[in-house]
Amino acid sequence: MTKLWGGRFTKSAEEWVDAFGASIPFDQKLVEEDIQGSLAHVKMLTKCEILSEEEGEKIQQGLHTLLKKAKNNELEYSVQNEDIHLNLEKLLIDEIGSVGGKLHTGRSRNDQVATDIHLYLRNHTKEIMELIKQFQKAILGQAEEHVETLIPGYTHLQRAQPVSFAHHLMAYFWMLERDYSRLEDGLKRINVSPLGAGALAGTTFPIDREFSAEILEFDGIYENSLDAVSDRDFIIEFLGTGSTIMMHLSRLAEEFILWSTQEFQFIELDDTFATGSSIMPQKKNPDMAELIRGKTGRVYGSLFSLLTTLKGLPLAYNKDMQEDKEGVFDAVTTLTGSLKIFTGMVETMTVNKEKMINATHSDFSNATELADYLAEKGMPFREAHEVVGKLVLQCIQQNKYLLDLSFDEYKDASTLFEEDIYNVLQPKTVVERRNSAGGTGFEQVKKAIESGKEKVNQK
């Protein structure tokens, strides 16, 4: 088979070598973006009178036919034609004859492929932003139900202080809020047109890059043709944000896995998001949460793979850059899938309020409250810490919790104690009183949910 670039070659390539070099097995994913880019390019060529109206019209019609076929999965690609760009050009020529060969005037595959990825990432960044919004809504939904549901708060995975379950969930809301804004910010760098940069140096044709950029709804054009074709920073940024999103999801996944153990029993995942065991009939495994935790590594891997690919690459285009695609495609699949699954898991989970609240009654997570109590009455906090530490030890020795100590025992420890400690030590009071800005006090949590809702409604 003759190559579209076969002119200077005396020997045809061997199939197995073609197969190694080809990107068509994976870059066919870019078919719609590639056609979209070509349509803008041909409109620009016509407007600039580089192609006649008639030629432009024919090419556009041909491209629309290809687009329709692509949507119906009717295009046949070949490895000999290497990538999506050459495959489509060949198919266009087959469709409309040699005039199809004029499409590539004033353009190179180098600015073409860059344009495709910019378009691809613009679409998918927006898709992921929308999925984050849906996920945030699911979190808000559960948070509203559970402002007064108490859960032990942990540090070092040891019970620390009780918190509102809504407050715990809302922590993830704010992580996702930052992720959303990272994606939004990344769009500024994604939404720039490399089209018309040519292979690396621009072109002699009187093209109008602003015009094609406008058709493609880019906000502007790259200022430097070498940079335009060799920049992959915007993909790195996307993968960086994608890695951060996955890191956040994997932390929540880990909590869900823990919370649904026999040991915790704080939540139960809906059957849809759990699986059984082929041997142990009693099992209900949190596979989806585990998979999300597991898949996080793929996105980190793609980020590092691309950083490594680009390290030390001289300007401008190098074939190494063909390696940018599979990682980013995979990251998009992983991110969209994980966000959708997590939204469903959060919406449908059962929260075992009783278990959570009981847990906050069977620990020493109200000890700080007791120390604060003494400090409020004038005892230096350090001394109060010591007094309460001793009381905790006394409880441990007697197999009790702080609320089980008698008032005499309290009086023996410090004369500052009064009867109101039994109320002060109630986990609910403990949580309610942490009313500092951003704290777990119910008032604060309600405020945070309102402000979260506003954020989501602005999106």
Ligand code: ARG
């Ligand atoms: N398939 C190539 C890629 O994905 C397209 C650009 C090829 N350009 C070239 N001069 N070989 O990067």
